[in-house]
Amino acid sequence: MEFKCIMISALFAGVISFAQVGINTTAPQSTLDVNGDITLRNELRVGGTKTTNGNPGTNNQILVSQGDNVTPEWKTSKLGFFEQDEYRITESNATTDEIGINFGNTSTGDGIATSPFGESITSSNPVWSPIPNLASSFTIKNTLNRTNFLFQTGLEMSNVGTTTGAFVRFACGIFIDDQLRAIRADQINAINNKGAKNQSIFTLSYTVNNLSAGPHTVKVACRRITSSATGYHFAIGRTTTDGTQTVNNFMLRSILKFDVSEQVKIIY
Known part of the structure:
Protein backbone atom coordinates (compact mmCIF):
# COMPACT_ATOMS: atom_id res chain seq x y z
CA MET A 1 0.00 0.00 0.00
CA GLU A 2 2.84 2.39 0.84
CA PHE A 3 4.53 1.63 -2.52
CA LYS A 4 1.28 2.38 -4.42
CA CYS A 5 0.89 5.71 -2.63
CA ILE A 6 4.43 6.69 -3.54
CA MET A 7 3.84 5.79 -7.22
CA ILE A 8 0.57 7.73 -7.41
CA SER A 9 2.15 10.78 -5.75
CA ALA A 10 5.09 10.69 -8.15
CA LEU A 11 2.79 10.36 -11.15
CA PHE A 12 0.61 13.25 -9.94
CA ALA A 13 3.69 15.44 -9.38
CA GLY A 14 4.89 14.68 -12.92
CA VAL A 15 1.54 15.68 -14.39
CA ILE A 16 1.52 18.90 -12.38
CA SER A 17 5.06 19.81 -13.42
CA PHE A 18 4.22 19.56 -17.13
CA ALA A 19 0.60 20.73 -17.06
CA GLN A 20 -0.75 23.72 -18.99
CA VAL A 21 -2.43 26.36 -16.86
CA GLY A 22 -5.50 28.15 -18.17
CA ILE A 23 -7.15 31.21 -16.66
CA ASN A 24 -10.74 31.70 -17.76
CA THR A 25 -10.35 28.83 -20.25
CA THR A 26 -10.78 25.06 -19.96
CA ALA A 27 -8.53 24.36 -22.95
CA PRO A 28 -5.20 26.18 -22.49
CA GLN A 29 -3.07 26.36 -25.63
CA SER A 30 0.26 27.09 -23.94
CA THR A 31 2.04 26.74 -20.62
CA LEU A 32 0.07 29.76 -19.37
CA ASP A 33 -3.05 30.72 -21.33
CA VAL A 34 -4.93 33.79 -20.07
CA ASN A 35 -8.33 34.49 -21.63
CA GLY A 36 -8.91 38.06 -20.46
CA ASP A 37 -7.17 41.27 -19.45
CA ILE A 38 -3.86 41.29 -17.61
CA THR A 39 -2.84 44.06 -15.22
CA LEU A 40 0.86 44.29 -14.43
CA ARG A 41 1.70 46.36 -11.37
CA ASN A 42 5.46 45.99 -11.72
CA GLU A 43 7.99 44.79 -14.29
CA LEU A 44 7.54 42.27 -17.09
CA ARG A 45 10.85 40.43 -17.32
CA VAL A 46 11.72 38.18 -20.26
CA GLY A 47 14.60 35.79 -20.93
CA PHE A 82 1.59 58.66 -31.64
CA GLU A 83 -1.56 59.42 -29.73
CA GLN A 84 -5.12 59.20 -30.99
CA ASP A 85 -5.98 62.01 -33.47
CA GLU A 86 -2.40 63.19 -33.88
CA TYR A 87 -1.07 63.55 -37.43
CA ARG A 88 1.84 61.49 -38.75
CA ILE A 89 3.66 61.58 -42.09
CA THR A 90 2.57 58.63 -44.23
CA GLU A 91 4.24 59.60 -47.50
CA SER A 92 7.00 61.97 -48.57
CA ASN A 93 8.64 62.71 -51.90
CA ALA A 94 10.83 65.25 -53.70
CA THR A 95 11.29 65.78 -57.44
CA THR A 96 13.65 68.05 -59.38
CA ASP A 97 13.73 69.48 -62.88
CA GLU A 98 16.32 71.31 -65.00
CA ILE A 99 14.27 71.56 -68.22
CA GLY A 100 12.18 74.41 -66.87
CA ILE A 101 10.07 76.80 -68.96
CA ASN A 102 11.48 79.21 -71.54
CA PHE A 103 8.91 81.94 -72.21
CA GLY A 104 11.15 83.70 -74.74
CA ASN A 105 10.49 87.35 -75.64
CA THR A 106 7.69 87.22 -78.19
CA SER A 107 4.92 88.02 -75.69
CA THR A 108 4.74 90.30 -72.69
CA GLY A 109 2.28 87.88 -71.03
CA ASP A 110 -1.34 86.74 -71.04
CA GLY A 111 -2.58 89.80 -69.13
CA ILE A 112 -4.66 87.68 -66.72
CA ALA A 113 -3.80 88.71 -63.16
CA THR A 114 -5.65 86.00 -61.22
CA SER A 115 -6.81 82.38 -61.46
CA PRO A 116 -9.67 80.73 -59.55
CA PHE A 117 -9.51 77.69 -57.31
CA GLY A 118 -10.01 74.57 -59.42
CA GLU A 119 -8.81 76.05 -62.72
CA SER A 120 -7.67 73.29 -65.10
CA ILE A 121 -4.04 72.87 -66.00
CA THR A 122 -5.22 72.41 -69.60
CA SER A 123 -7.08 75.74 -69.65
CA SER A 124 -6.88 77.57 -72.98
CA ASN A 125 -7.16 81.01 -71.37
CA PRO A 126 -4.89 81.43 -69.53
CA VAL A 127 -2.41 78.86 -70.83
CA TRP A 128 -0.39 77.11 -68.13
CA SER A 129 3.07 75.65 -68.87
CA PRO A 130 3.91 72.61 -66.69
CA ILE A 131 7.43 72.05 -65.39
CA PRO A 132 7.97 68.57 -66.89
CA ASN A 133 9.86 66.50 -64.32
CA LEU A 134 8.11 67.76 -61.19
CA ALA A 135 4.98 65.65 -61.80
CA SER A 136 4.46 63.03 -59.10
CA SER A 137 1.76 60.91 -57.47
CA PHE A 138 0.72 59.87 -53.98
CA THR A 139 -2.04 57.96 -52.20
CA ILE A 140 -4.34 59.09 -49.39
CA LYS A 141 -5.76 56.44 -47.04
CA ASN A 142 -7.42 58.55 -44.36
CA THR A 143 -9.82 61.36 -45.35
CA LEU A 144 -8.54 63.40 -42.39
CA ASN A 145 -5.21 64.52 -43.82
CA ARG A 146 -2.87 67.43 -44.56
CA THR A 147 -0.52 67.60 -47.53
CA ASN A 148 2.29 70.15 -47.31
CA PHE A 149 3.84 71.31 -50.58
CA LEU A 150 7.06 73.26 -51.06
CA PHE A 151 8.01 74.44 -54.55
CA GLN A 152 11.13 76.47 -55.23
CA THR A 153 12.74 77.52 -58.50
CA GLY A 154 15.16 79.99 -60.04
CA LEU A 155 14.19 82.76 -62.48
CA GLU A 156 16.10 84.59 -65.18
CA MET A 157 15.33 87.77 -67.15
CA SER A 158 17.21 89.66 -69.86
CA ASN A 159 19.87 92.28 -69.30
CA VAL A 160 17.89 95.55 -69.43
CA GLY A 161 20.84 97.88 -69.88
CA THR A 162 20.17 101.36 -68.52
CA THR A 163 16.38 100.97 -68.40
CA THR A 164 14.85 101.55 -64.97
CA GLY A 165 11.73 99.91 -63.56
CA ALA A 166 11.91 96.87 -65.86
CA PHE A 167 10.10 93.75 -64.63
CA VAL A 168 8.33 90.54 -65.61
CA ARG A 169 5.29 89.41 -63.59
CA PHE A 170 4.31 85.73 -63.46
CA ALA A 171 2.36 83.13 -61.49
CA CYS A 172 3.06 79.52 -60.52
CA GLY A 173 0.51 77.04 -59.21
CA ILE A 174 0.26 73.58 -57.72
CA PHE A 175 -2.27 71.35 -59.45
CA ILE A 176 -3.74 68.26 -57.80
CA ASP A 177 -5.43 65.92 -60.27
CA ASP A 178 -4.93 68.72 -62.85
CA GLN A 179 -6.99 71.19 -60.79
CA LEU A 180 -5.44 74.35 -59.31
CA ARG A 181 -5.14 74.09 -55.52
CA ALA A 182 -2.43 76.67 -54.72
CA ILE A 183 -1.12 79.75 -56.55
CA ARG A 184 1.22 82.66 -55.96
CA ALA A 185 1.99 85.60 -58.26
CA ASP A 186 5.31 87.43 -58.13
CA GLN A 187 7.65 89.43 -60.32
CA ILE A 188 11.34 89.67 -61.08
CA ASN A 189 12.65 93.22 -60.99
CA ALA A 190 15.62 93.93 -63.21
CA ILE A 191 18.65 95.90 -62.05
CA ASN A 192 19.67 98.57 -64.53
CA ASN A 193 23.33 99.15 -65.41
CA LYS A 194 24.12 95.67 -64.10
CA GLY A 195 25.76 94.63 -67.35
CA ALA A 196 24.34 91.10 -67.12
CA LYS A 197 21.10 89.15 -66.99
CA ASN A 198 18.95 89.13 -63.84
CA GLN A 199 18.21 86.16 -61.58
CA SER A 200 15.87 85.62 -58.66
CA ILE A 201 14.29 82.88 -56.52
CA PHE A 202 10.59 82.01 -56.25
CA THR A 203 9.10 79.90 -53.43
CA LEU A 204 5.56 78.59 -52.98
CA SER A 205 4.65 76.82 -49.73
CA TYR A 206 1.08 75.62 -49.24
CA THR A 207 -0.99 73.11 -47.25
CA VAL A 208 -4.00 71.30 -48.70
CA ASN A 209 -6.41 69.77 -46.18
CA ASN A 210 -8.55 66.64 -46.35
CA LEU A 211 -8.01 65.33 -49.86
CA SER A 212 -10.24 62.41 -50.79
CA ALA A 213 -8.98 58.89 -50.12
CA GLY A 214 -7.30 57.25 -53.08
CA PRO A 215 -4.55 58.02 -55.61
CA HIS A 216 -3.71 61.61 -56.63
CA THR A 217 -1.32 63.37 -58.99
CA VAL A 218 0.52 66.63 -58.36
CA LYS A 219 1.99 68.97 -60.97
CA VAL A 220 3.49 72.46 -61.04
CA ALA A 221 2.79 74.90 -63.85
CA CYS A 222 3.55 78.59 -64.43
CA ARG A 223 2.52 81.40 -66.76
CA ARG A 224 3.80 84.83 -67.70
CA ILE A 225 1.30 87.53 -66.76
CA THR A 226 2.80 90.79 -67.98
CA SER A 227 6.04 92.72 -68.52
CA SER A 228 7.05 96.35 -68.23
CA ALA A 229 7.94 96.39 -71.93
CA THR A 230 8.30 94.09 -74.93
CA GLY A 231 11.47 92.25 -75.84
CA TYR A 232 12.51 90.88 -72.45
CA HIS A 233 13.43 87.20 -72.34
CA PHE A 234 12.12 85.32 -69.32
CA ALA A 235 12.60 81.75 -68.07
CA ILE A 236 11.62 79.72 -65.00
CA GLY A 237 13.79 76.86 -63.74
CA ARG A 238 16.40 77.38 -66.45
CA THR A 239 18.40 80.07 -68.24
CA THR A 240 17.06 82.32 -70.99
CA THR A 241 18.49 81.88 -74.49
CA ASP A 242 19.72 85.44 -74.98
CA GLY A 243 22.93 87.18 -73.97
CA THR A 244 25.94 85.90 -72.07
CA GLN A 245 25.26 83.03 -69.67
CA THR A 246 26.29 83.78 -66.10
CA VAL A 247 24.46 80.82 -64.51
CA ASN A 248 23.33 77.38 -65.71
CA ASN A 249 20.20 75.23 -65.52
CA PHE A 250 21.52 73.34 -62.51
CA MET A 251 21.77 76.59 -60.56
CA LEU A 252 18.20 77.56 -61.49
CA ARG A 253 16.60 74.13 -61.30
CA SER A 254 13.18 73.54 -59.74
CA ILE A 255 12.28 71.33 -56.80
CA LEU A 256 8.93 70.13 -55.48
CA LYS A 257 8.74 68.48 -52.07
CA PHE A 258 5.59 67.24 -50.38
CA ASP A 259 4.68 65.45 -47.16
CA VAL A 260 1.36 63.67 -46.63
CA SER A 261 0.22 63.58 -42.99
CA GLU A 262 -2.81 61.57 -41.89
CA GLN A 263 -4.67 61.50 -38.60
CA VAL A 264 -3.76 58.58 -36.36
CA LYS A 265 -6.55 56.14 -35.60
CA ILE A 266 -5.84 53.53 -32.95
CA ILE A 267 -7.69 50.24 -33.48
CA TYR A 268 -8.28 48.30 -30.30
Whole structure:
Protein backbone atom coordinates (compact mmCIF):
# COMPACT_ATOMS: atom_id res chain seq x y z
CA MET A 1 0.00 0.00 0.00
CA GLU A 2 2.84 2.39 0.84
CA PHE A 3 4.53 1.63 -2.52
CA LYS A 4 1.28 2.38 -4.42
CA CYS A 5 0.89 5.71 -2.63
CA ILE A 6 4.43 6.69 -3.54
CA MET A 7 3.84 5.79 -7.22
CA ILE A 8 0.57 7.73 -7.41
CA SER A 9 2.15 10.78 -5.75
CA ALA A 10 5.09 10.69 -8.15
CA LEU A 11 2.79 10.36 -11.15
CA PHE A 12 0.61 13.25 -9.94
CA ALA A 13 3.69 15.44 -9.38
CA GLY A 14 4.89 14.68 -12.92
CA VAL A 15 1.54 15.68 -14.39
CA ILE A 16 1.52 18.90 -12.38
CA SER A 17 5.06 19.81 -13.42
CA PHE A 18 4.22 19.56 -17.13
CA ALA A 19 0.60 20.73 -17.06
CA GLN A 20 -0.75 23.72 -18.99
CA VAL A 21 -2.43 26.36 -16.86
CA GLY A 22 -5.50 28.15 -18.17
CA ILE A 23 -7.15 31.21 -16.66
CA ASN A 24 -10.74 31.70 -17.76
CA THR A 25 -10.35 28.83 -20.25
CA THR A 26 -10.78 25.06 -19.96
CA ALA A 27 -8.53 24.36 -22.95
CA PRO A 28 -5.20 26.18 -22.49
CA GLN A 29 -3.07 26.36 -25.63
CA SER A 30 0.26 27.09 -23.94
CA THR A 31 2.04 26.74 -20.62
CA LEU A 32 0.07 29.76 -19.37
CA ASP A 33 -3.05 30.72 -21.33
CA VAL A 34 -4.93 33.79 -20.07
CA ASN A 35 -8.33 34.49 -21.63
CA GLY A 36 -8.91 38.06 -20.46
CA ASP A 37 -7.17 41.27 -19.45
CA ILE A 38 -3.86 41.29 -17.61
CA THR A 39 -2.84 44.06 -15.22
CA LEU A 40 0.86 44.29 -14.43
CA ARG A 41 1.70 46.36 -11.37
CA ASN A 42 5.46 45.99 -11.72
CA GLU A 43 7.99 44.79 -14.29
CA LEU A 44 7.54 42.27 -17.09
CA ARG A 45 10.85 40.43 -17.32
CA VAL A 46 11.72 38.18 -20.26
CA GLY A 47 14.60 35.79 -20.93
CA GLY A 48 15.23 34.83 -17.33
CA THR A 49 16.36 31.46 -16.00
CA LYS A 50 16.16 29.63 -12.70
CA THR A 51 19.22 31.51 -11.50
CA THR A 52 19.00 34.90 -13.27
CA ASN A 53 16.34 37.55 -13.55
CA GLY A 54 14.94 38.38 -16.97
CA ASN A 55 15.25 41.70 -18.78
CA PRO A 56 12.55 44.22 -17.72
CA GLY A 57 13.31 46.60 -20.62
CA THR A 58 13.58 50.37 -20.34
CA ASN A 59 11.16 53.26 -20.64
CA ASN A 60 9.30 53.38 -24.00
CA GLN A 61 10.73 50.11 -25.30
CA ILE A 62 8.52 47.64 -27.19
CA LEU A 63 8.31 43.90 -26.53
CA VAL A 64 8.93 42.19 -29.88
CA SER A 65 8.26 38.53 -30.66
CA GLN A 66 11.21 36.57 -32.08
CA GLY A 67 9.10 33.63 -33.30
CA ASP A 68 8.22 30.20 -31.96
CA ASN A 69 10.22 28.91 -28.99
CA VAL A 70 12.40 32.01 -28.90
CA THR A 71 12.37 34.48 -26.01
CA PRO A 72 10.85 37.85 -27.00
CA GLU A 73 13.08 40.93 -26.77
CA TRP A 74 12.66 44.50 -25.66
CA LYS A 75 13.39 46.81 -28.61
CA THR A 76 13.79 50.57 -28.92
CA SER A 77 11.56 51.98 -31.67
CA LYS A 78 13.19 54.27 -34.24
CA LEU A 79 9.83 56.00 -34.67
CA GLY A 80 8.04 58.10 -32.12
CA PHE A 81 4.80 57.01 -30.53
CA PHE A 82 1.59 58.66 -31.64
CA GLU A 83 -1.56 59.42 -29.73
CA GLN A 84 -5.12 59.20 -30.99
CA ASP A 85 -5.98 62.01 -33.47
CA GLU A 86 -2.40 63.19 -33.88
CA TYR A 87 -1.07 63.55 -37.43
CA ARG A 88 1.84 61.49 -38.75
CA ILE A 89 3.66 61.58 -42.09
CA THR A 90 2.57 58.63 -44.23
CA GLU A 91 4.24 59.60 -47.50
CA SER A 92 7.00 61.97 -48.57
CA ASN A 93 8.64 62.71 -51.90
CA ALA A 94 10.83 65.25 -53.70
CA THR A 95 11.29 65.78 -57.44
CA THR A 96 13.65 68.05 -59.38
CA ASP A 97 13.73 69.48 -62.88
CA GLU A 98 16.32 71.31 -65.00
CA ILE A 99 14.27 71.56 -68.22
CA GLY A 100 12.18 74.41 -66.87
CA ILE A 101 10.07 76.80 -68.96
CA ASN A 102 11.48 79.21 -71.54
CA PHE A 103 8.91 81.94 -72.21
CA GLY A 104 11.15 83.70 -74.74
CA ASN A 105 10.49 87.35 -75.64
CA THR A 106 7.69 87.22 -78.19
CA SER A 107 4.92 88.02 -75.69
CA THR A 108 4.74 90.30 -72.69
CA GLY A 109 2.28 87.88 -71.03
CA ASP A 110 -1.34 86.74 -71.04
CA GLY A 111 -2.58 89.80 -69.13
CA ILE A 112 -4.66 87.68 -66.72
CA ALA A 113 -3.80 88.71 -63.16
CA THR A 114 -5.65 86.00 -61.22
CA SER A 115 -6.81 82.38 -61.46
CA PRO A 116 -9.67 80.73 -59.55
CA PHE A 117 -9.51 77.69 -57.31
CA GLY A 118 -10.01 74.57 -59.42
CA GLU A 119 -8.81 76.05 -62.72
CA SER A 120 -7.67 73.29 -65.10
CA ILE A 121 -4.04 72.87 -66.00
CA THR A 122 -5.22 72.41 -69.60
CA SER A 123 -7.08 75.74 -69.65
CA SER A 124 -6.88 77.57 -72.98
CA ASN A 125 -7.16 81.01 -71.37
CA PRO A 126 -4.89 81.43 -69.53
CA VAL A 127 -2.41 78.86 -70.83
CA TRP A 128 -0.39 77.11 -68.13
CA SER A 129 3.07 75.65 -68.87
CA PRO A 130 3.91 72.61 -66.69
CA ILE A 131 7.43 72.05 -65.39
CA PRO A 132 7.97 68.57 -66.89
CA ASN A 133 9.86 66.50 -64.32
CA LEU A 134 8.11 67.76 -61.19
CA ALA A 135 4.98 65.65 -61.80
CA SER A 136 4.46 63.03 -59.10
CA SER A 137 1.76 60.91 -57.47
CA PHE A 138 0.72 59.87 -53.98
CA THR A 139 -2.04 57.96 -52.20
CA ILE A 140 -4.34 59.09 -49.39
CA LYS A 141 -5.76 56.44 -47.04
CA ASN A 142 -7.42 58.55 -44.36
CA THR A 143 -9.82 61.36 -45.35
CA LEU A 144 -8.54 63.40 -42.39
CA ASN A 145 -5.21 64.52 -43.82
CA ARG A 146 -2.87 67.43 -44.56
CA THR A 147 -0.52 67.60 -47.53
CA ASN A 148 2.29 70.15 -47.31
CA PHE A 149 3.84 71.31 -50.58
CA LEU A 150 7.06 73.26 -51.06
CA PHE A 151 8.01 74.44 -54.55
CA GLN A 152 11.13 76.47 -55.23
CA THR A 153 12.74 77.52 -58.50
CA GLY A 154 15.16 79.99 -60.04
CA LEU A 155 14.19 82.76 -62.48
CA GLU A 156 16.10 84.59 -65.18
CA MET A 157 15.33 87.77 -67.15
CA SER A 158 17.21 89.66 -69.86
CA ASN A 159 19.87 92.28 -69.30
CA VAL A 160 17.89 95.55 -69.43
CA GLY A 161 20.84 97.88 -69.88
CA THR A 162 20.17 101.36 -68.52
CA THR A 163 16.38 100.97 -68.40
CA THR A 164 14.85 101.55 -64.97
CA GLY A 165 11.73 99.91 -63.56
CA ALA A 166 11.91 96.87 -65.86
CA PHE A 167 10.10 93.75 -64.63
CA VAL A 168 8.33 90.54 -65.61
CA ARG A 169 5.29 89.41 -63.59
CA PHE A 170 4.31 85.73 -63.46
CA ALA A 171 2.36 83.13 -61.49
CA CYS A 172 3.06 79.52 -60.52
CA GLY A 173 0.51 77.04 -59.21
CA ILE A 174 0.26 73.58 -57.72
CA PHE A 175 -2.27 71.35 -59.45
CA ILE A 176 -3.74 68.26 -57.80
CA ASP A 177 -5.43 65.92 -60.27
CA ASP A 178 -4.93 68.72 -62.85
CA GLN A 179 -6.99 71.19 -60.79
CA LEU A 180 -5.44 74.35 -59.31
CA ARG A 181 -5.14 74.09 -55.52
CA ALA A 182 -2.43 76.67 -54.72
CA ILE A 183 -1.12 79.75 -56.55
CA ARG A 184 1.22 82.66 -55.96
CA ALA A 185 1.99 85.60 -58.26
CA ASP A 186 5.31 87.43 -58.13
CA GLN A 187 7.65 89.43 -60.32
CA ILE A 188 11.34 89.67 -61.08
CA ASN A 189 12.65 93.22 -60.99
CA ALA A 190 15.62 93.93 -63.21
CA ILE A 191 18.65 95.90 -62.05
CA ASN A 192 19.67 98.57 -64.53
CA ASN A 193 23.33 99.15 -65.41
CA LYS A 194 24.12 95.67 -64.10
CA GLY A 195 25.76 94.63 -67.35
CA ALA A 196 24.34 91.10 -67.12
CA LYS A 197 21.10 89.15 -66.99
CA ASN A 198 18.95 89.13 -63.84
CA GLN A 199 18.21 86.16 -61.58
CA SER A 200 15.87 85.62 -58.66
CA ILE A 201 14.29 82.88 -56.52
CA PHE A 202 10.59 82.01 -56.25
CA THR A 203 9.10 79.90 -53.43
CA LEU A 204 5.56 78.59 -52.98
CA SER A 205 4.65 76.82 -49.73
CA TYR A 206 1.08 75.62 -49.24
CA THR A 207 -0.99 73.11 -47.25
CA VAL A 208 -4.00 71.30 -48.70
CA ASN A 209 -6.41 69.77 -46.18
CA ASN A 210 -8.55 66.64 -46.35
CA LEU A 211 -8.01 65.33 -49.86
CA SER A 212 -10.24 62.41 -50.79
CA ALA A 213 -8.98 58.89 -50.12
CA GLY A 214 -7.30 57.25 -53.08
CA PRO A 215 -4.55 58.02 -55.61
CA HIS A 216 -3.71 61.61 -56.63
CA THR A 217 -1.32 63.37 -58.99
CA VAL A 218 0.52 66.63 -58.36
CA LYS A 219 1.99 68.97 -60.97
CA VAL A 220 3.49 72.46 -61.04
CA ALA A 221 2.79 74.90 -63.85
CA CYS A 222 3.55 78.59 -64.43
CA ARG A 223 2.52 81.40 -66.76
CA ARG A 224 3.80 84.83 -67.70
CA ILE A 225 1.30 87.53 -66.76
CA THR A 226 2.80 90.79 -67.98
CA SER A 227 6.04 92.72 -68.52
CA SER A 228 7.05 96.35 -68.23
CA ALA A 229 7.94 96.39 -71.93
CA THR A 230 8.30 94.09 -74.93
CA GLY A 231 11.47 92.25 -75.84
CA TYR A 232 12.51 90.88 -72.45
CA HIS A 233 13.43 87.20 -72.34
CA PHE A 234 12.12 85.32 -69.32
CA ALA A 235 12.60 81.75 -68.07
CA ILE A 236 11.62 79.72 -65.00
CA GLY A 237 13.79 76.86 -63.74
CA ARG A 238 16.40 77.38 -66.45
CA THR A 239 18.40 80.07 -68.24
CA THR A 240 17.06 82.32 -70.99
CA THR A 241 18.49 81.88 -74.49
CA ASP A 242 19.72 85.44 -74.98
CA GLY A 243 22.93 87.18 -73.97
CA THR A 244 25.94 85.90 -72.07
CA GLN A 245 25.26 83.03 -69.67
CA THR A 246 26.29 83.78 -66.10
CA VAL A 247 24.46 80.82 -64.51
CA ASN A 248 23.33 77.38 -65.71
CA ASN A 249 20.20 75.23 -65.52
CA PHE A 250 21.52 73.34 -62.51
CA MET A 251 21.77 76.59 -60.56
CA LEU A 252 18.20 77.56 -61.49
CA ARG A 253 16.60 74.13 -61.30
CA SER A 254 13.18 73.54 -59.74
CA ILE A 255 12.28 71.33 -56.80
CA LEU A 256 8.93 70.13 -55.48
CA LYS A 257 8.74 68.48 -52.07
CA PHE A 258 5.59 67.24 -50.38
CA ASP A 259 4.68 65.45 -47.16
CA VAL A 260 1.36 63.67 -46.63
CA SER A 261 0.22 63.58 -42.99
CA GLU A 262 -2.81 61.57 -41.89
CA GLN A 263 -4.67 61.50 -38.60
CA VAL A 264 -3.76 58.58 -36.36
CA LYS A 265 -6.55 56.14 -35.60
CA ILE A 266 -5.84 53.53 -32.95
CA ILE A 267 -7.69 50.24 -33.48
CA TYR A 268 -8.28 48.30 -30.30
